[in-house]
Amino acid sequence: MAAWSTPIWAQTCQPSAITPYLNINGTTAWTTQSSASVNTGTTVVLGPQPFNGTWSWSGCGTSGSSREQTVKLTNGGTSASTCTATATFTNSCGAKTTQNFTFKIWPAPDANAGKFIKVDQFGYPTNARKIAVLRTPKVGFDASGPSFWPQQLSVVNSDTGASVMTFWPTEWNNRATDPDSGDQVWYFDFSSVTTPGTYEIVDSGGARSARFVINDNPYRNVLIQAVRMFYYQRLGQEKSVGNAGANWADGASNMGPGQDPQARRFLDKNNAATARDVHGGWADAGDFNKYTSWEAGYAQELMDAYVQNPTVFTDDFNIPESYNGIPDILDEAKYGLDYLKRLQNADGSVLSIVGVGGASPPSADTSPSYYGDASTSATLAAAAAFAEGAKVLGSLNNSSLTSYVQDLQQRAINAYNWAVANPSVIFYNNDGNHGTAGLGVGQQETDDAGRVILRMVAAIKLFALTGNTAYRDYVDAHYTSADWYKNWSLSGYSAGSARPFLYYASLPGATATTASAIRQQYIGMMNRSDYDNWGAIDAQRDAYRAKTGYTWASNSTKANEGTLFAEESYYGISTHTADQDASAALDYVHYLHGVNPLGKVYLSNMYSFGAENSVNQLWHTWFFDGTKWDDAKNSLYGPAPGYLVGGPAGDQWNWDPGCPNVSSQCGSTRPTPPYGQPGTKSYLDFNTGWPLNSWSISEPSNGYQVAYIRLLARFVK
Numbered sequence: 001m002a003a004w005s006t007p008i009w010a011q012t013c014q015p016s017a018i019t020p021y022l023n024i025n026g027t028t029a030w031t032t033q034s035s036a037s038v039n040t041g042t043t044v045v046l047g048p049q050p051f052n053g054t055w056s057w058s059g060c061g062t063s064g065s066s067r068e069q070t071v072k073l074t075n076g077g078t079s080a081s082t083c084t085a086t087a088t089f090t091n092s093c094g095a096k097t098t099q100n101f102t103f104k105i106w107p108a109p110d111a112n113a114g115k116f117i118k119v120d121q122f123g124y125p126t127n128a129r130k131i132a133v134l135r136t137p138k139v140g141f142d143a144s145g146p147s148f149w150p151q152q153l154s155v156v157n158s159d160t161g162a163s164v165m166t167f168w169p170t171e172w173n174n175r176a177t178d179p180d181s182g183d184q185v186w187y188f189d190f191s192s193v194t195t196p197g198t199y200e201i202v203d204s205g206g207a208r209s210a211r212f213v214i215n216d217n218p219y220r221n222v223l224i225q226a227v228r229m230f231y232y233q234r235l236g237q238e239k240s241v242g243n244a245g246a247n248w249a250d251g252a253s254n255m256g257p258g259q260d261p262q263a264r265r266f267l268d269k270n271n272a273a274t275a276r277d278v279h280g281g282w283a284d285a286g287d288f289n290k291y292t293s294w295e296a297g298y299a300q301e302l303m304d305a306y307v308q309n310p311t312v313f314t315d316d317f318n319i320p321e322s323y324n325g326i327p328d329i330l331d332e333a334k335y336g337l338d339y340l341k342r343l344q345n346a347d348g349s350v351l352s353i354v355g356v357g358g359a360s361p362p363s364a365d366t367s368p369s370y371y372g373d374a375s376t377s378a379t380l381a382a383a384a385a386f387a388e389g390a391k392v393l394g395s396l397n398n399s400s401l402t403s404y405v406q407d408l409q410q411r412a413i414n415a416y417n418w419a420v421a422n423p424s425v426i427f428y429n430n431d432g433n434h435g436t437a438g439l440g441v442g443q444q445e446t447d448d449a450g451r452v453i454l455r456m457v458a459a460i461k462l463f464a465l466t467g468n469t470a471y472r473d474y475v476d477a478h479y480t481s482a483d484w485y486k487n488w489s490l491s492g493y494s495a496g497s498a499r500p501f502l503y504y505a506s507l508p509g510a511t512a513t514t515a516s517a518i519r520q521q522y523i524g525m526m527n528r529s530d531y532d533n534w535g536a537i538d539a540q541r542d543a544y545r546a547k548t549g550y551t552w553a554s555n556s557t558k559a560n561e562g563t564l565f566a567e568e569s570y571y572g573i574s575t576h577t578a579d580q581d582a583s584a585a586l587d588y589v590h591y592l593h594g595v596n597p598l599g600k601v602y603l604s605n606m607y608s609f610g611a612e613n614s615v616n617q618l619w620h621t622w623f624f625d626g627t628k629w630d631d632a633k634n635s636l637y638g639p640a641p642g643y644l645v646g647g648p649a650g651d652q653w654n655w656d657p658g659c660p661n662v663s664s665q666c667g668s669t670r671p672t673p674p675y676g677q678p679g680t681k682s683y684l685d686f687n688t689g690w691p692l693n694s695w696s697i698s699e700p701s702n703g704y705q706v707a708y709i710r711l712l713a714r715f716v717k
Contacts (some may be wrong), residue, residue, distance in 0.1 A: 020099050021047045025608045026070065026245035027641060028224050029316040037104040037198060040075040041606040043245075046085060048099055053091045060103065070246070072229050080159070105160075106198075109612045116148040117188075117201050118544075119211035120593040121601050122610045123218035126714060129583045132188040132201045132209060133544055133595050134169055138180025140597075141673050151204040155190045158198040158211055165193050178543035180550065181597045182678035185543040197664060201424060210320045210594065210612040217717045219589075221609050224317050225642030226709050230302070230332045231319045232622075232640045233702060235288065235356065236260055236279040237335075243320055247637040248629075249716035253280060253362035254369060255286075263354060263369035266439045278354045278371055281339035285701040286620040288358035288365070289440040291429075292343060292350055293454070294703065296381035296498075299336035300461075301706035302329050303392045304499070308570055309713040325398060337366045337389045337641035341411065348383040348414030349374035352427040353441040358621035360629065372439055375427040379445050380454035386412035387461035409465060416458050423451065440651040452478055453497060460504045467509060475504055476514045485518070490525035491532055492548045492561030496707070498522065499563070502571055519573050526568060527575060533564060534576070537584055546591035550679030552696050555602050555647030559707035561586030566714045582715075587710060592644070597680050604643040604700070605632040615645050618685040619699040625687045643700040644708045648683040649674065656691035663691045 010516055020034035030047060038044065046062070048055075055067045060083040062069045075081045085101040100472040114121075118133040134150045137143045154163040169186035188201060193214060201209040232239065232248060254260045260279035268274050281290040281434045282298065306313050306329050313329040316322055321331035343351040352375040363599030390408035393401050429440040442633040446454070456475050463471035484490055484498040502522060505515035508543045533612040536547035548557045561584045568574040569581035576584075588593075594601050594613065601614040604623075623629040623639035632638030653674045659666035665688060674682040674697055686694050 013091075013095040015095040016050060016053065016089060016095040017090040018047045018087065018089055018099040019099050020101060021049060022101065023047065023318070024221065025247075025500060025641065026241070027228060027248075028221050028609075029314075029318055034100060035102045035104075037106065038073055039071065039106050039607050039610065040108050042105075043070060043072050044103070045070050046087070046101055048087050048089070050089070050091075053089055055090075056088045058086050058088075059083065060101070062087075062582050073103055073105045075107045077107050079107060081105050081107075104159075106211060110208065110391065112146075113200075113208045114210040114594070114599040114613060115146075116150075116207045117153075117203065118595045118597075118599055119209045119212050120590040120595060121210045121212055121612055121614075122222050122593050122606075123213035123215065125218060125586075126196065126214060126216050128191070128586060128715075129267075129292065129579075130189070130191045130193065130214075130547055131545065132190065133182070134186040134188060134203075135183040135597060136185075137183050138177045140677050142400070142681070143182065143596075147209060149205075150188075150207075152187050153188050153204070154200045154202050155193050156200050157523075158200055161651065162245070163202075164195070165190055165526035172543050178678075180678055181543055181680040183543060183597055184398065206655045210599065211610075213610065218610075219712055219716050222593075222603070222606070222642075223312070223709065223712050223716045225606065225609060226603070226644070226705065226712060227302075227313075227317055227329055227332065227642075228319065229640070229642045229644075229700070229705050230282055230298075230335075230702065232643075233282040234335060235283055235290070235362065240320070243318055244640075248640045250361040251363035253359075253365055254356050256366060258368040259365075260354065260356065260369045263371050266370035266372055266436060268354065269370065276342075276371070277344050278339075278351070278369065280342065281336060281354070282702055283356075283358070283362075283621075284442070285703075286618065286695060286699040287441045288356045288621055289442075290339070290356070291440060291442060291444040292340070292352050293381040293444045293446075295336055296340060296378075296385035297707050298702045299333045299340070299385045301710060302333040302336070303388050304503075305706070305710045305713050306330055306333075307392060308710075309716070311446050312713050313330040316575070326393075326396065326401075330393065330396075333389065334393070337385060337408065340385055341407075342416065343371075343378075344382065344411055345374060348379070348411075348416075348418035349422070349425075350379040350415055352378040353429045353440050353444065355429070360624050360627045362622055362623050370439060372429050372436065374425065375425045375445065376419050376423055376425045377444070377451055377454055378427070379415045379422075379425075380451065380458045382453070383412045383415035383419065384458040384461045386415060387458065387465045391461070391465045412458075412462060412465070414463060419455065419458070424448070449481070449483070453482060456482065457500045460500050460507075463504070463509075464507055469509075472509065472511060476511050479504075479514060479518065485521050488521075488525055490522065490564065492557035492559075492564070495560035495564050495567075499567060502567055502620045503572075506571055519571075521574060523568065523573055532561070534584075544591055544596055544680065545587040546595075550648050550650035550682060552649050552652045553646045553701070553704060554649065554679075555644055556701070556704040556707050558588050558591055558647070559644070559704070559711045562586075562711045563707065566711060567646045570714075585711065588714060593710065597678075598683060600683065600685070602645055602647050603641070604639045604645070605641040607632065609641065615643070615698070616685050617637075617694075617698060618643055618645060619689065619695040619697075623687070625689065630687065644704045645698045645700050646696065646704065648680050650679045650682050653682060653693070653696045655693060659691050666691050668677070 172185040265274035317328035361364035459471040606614040
């Protein structure tokens, strides 16, 4: 006999459970949490579930019946405030459920906070070494300002005001003036503080650091924003409000008549028969051109970061491909690979460059696109990217990628074979002597030695993929000609060229003598006392604990230098402990996060993610001077978060030689800083183009970005 249903008079309307979700800035991953601590001015998107039913809201500026609420949390006081938003959900039978979202809102920092006491503004992993750097400026633009002499220091819990540790700082190098910064420096080691929370370092004379957190995973949201930089750099991709946040939403760029889907050969512009589809890829830097050799390198670096840290890169970074079962960093790399596939000719060769105009916002660009001819260097770079893509994507065992992976492998082989048969096909872009003036900005073509390196990298990636010993034999015959090996050159400037060889040395089937020689050469240079690797650390040659030089792209050099320590640990060849390797690498992270004389987080617009003094302006076509995206503090939107700028450029910045007479923008004298400063102070938060030429300091680059991502990922869970 069938069971009777519950009679209508006995049924009750049961309330539905609510799952709280929130998203900082509308740009990070959705997280299942109902509370957060944020800086004043942070925008938070609230998106509780379920989807079906009706909603009402109160508190924190919420209102109306929309399930998703976007609120800007502000605090104009001098101490932390709290705010609670209450969501009320009514299900289909009329039962109500409430969910509170509670926020602690930190006030704007005091004007002098962080001026003399430098910390990583995003925080410190719980069990990591933690050292604050204190400074008294002696040389440079700030030497004539207020004086500071450190006294007894306390680590203060920002929530309670309680001191959890008190101690005295120790001086660096007998209080010598650091030549790179012009500062006298002290250190305050507070590694013993491991209780999760929000803290400040407070001097008994009243000086304070920026706030910072201590917890097991302080950099996760920072990494998400850094990876998402590539999403903002995509050309030919709509940037929806849901993925980009309301401030940086934009239509697909460079997709109109005569643009990327119908780009023509630069050397035959009037010939419609040369038109071909080259859409996609990433704007290279502040300019929107797409340089094949570099694009291929970025795709490889993104995949390398995943391979070395697979559990870190999840499928929820809020890009269009999120939740498709593929880690989002690999989705991003695949976006680059898809573009490279469009550049490959039937004979295996690959076009060298696609030149585009650029506008603010990117979708406003109507200028035509042109491509440069195939070259040996571009083809070898693409071969390496295709080969690594086949291996890494193939390792996912995702049936939807089977044919894609097979296609990549064949493309890699075809590209390599063409380059071997055509070893000296050269294409110089933006070169009047070769009729290409105006095609791109940077010059990506290399020399004979550079093509040998590119071929070795492609051979390494193809050997890893196929096991074909012909590729191995080429590496074995030529590895000693690599500049880093031949000339004993291992630093932040050469890290990118050394890494593929360490990878080769780790491969099953690599020639044992070659692998051993590579490892020995690497460790020999890492441990030399006169090099800026372990030698600089052991001798404490850098007051800010992150030794490199200061030239154009110094922040990239910092990130790459940090990876040298991370790589020797990853491959198990270090002569130091894992903790020593991690501490050395982390010091370069801390420098980029604010442990520098300017107390500057060298990532753009990161106030919503914990920074108190991040980059406000970028030299970038989209976020250019005078646009709505000009300045994180003073324009409507500011630049998108997470872009790493080039950083202090030493004496490599100068205004146009015609200044001051060539333009009123020059002013009467060069801005100081960046001019005439010690290396670490040769930075200015500005984005003025010609004639002040800010690009050598404040321009981002995908190349800088991948170096930073690769380093930071080592310290994210």
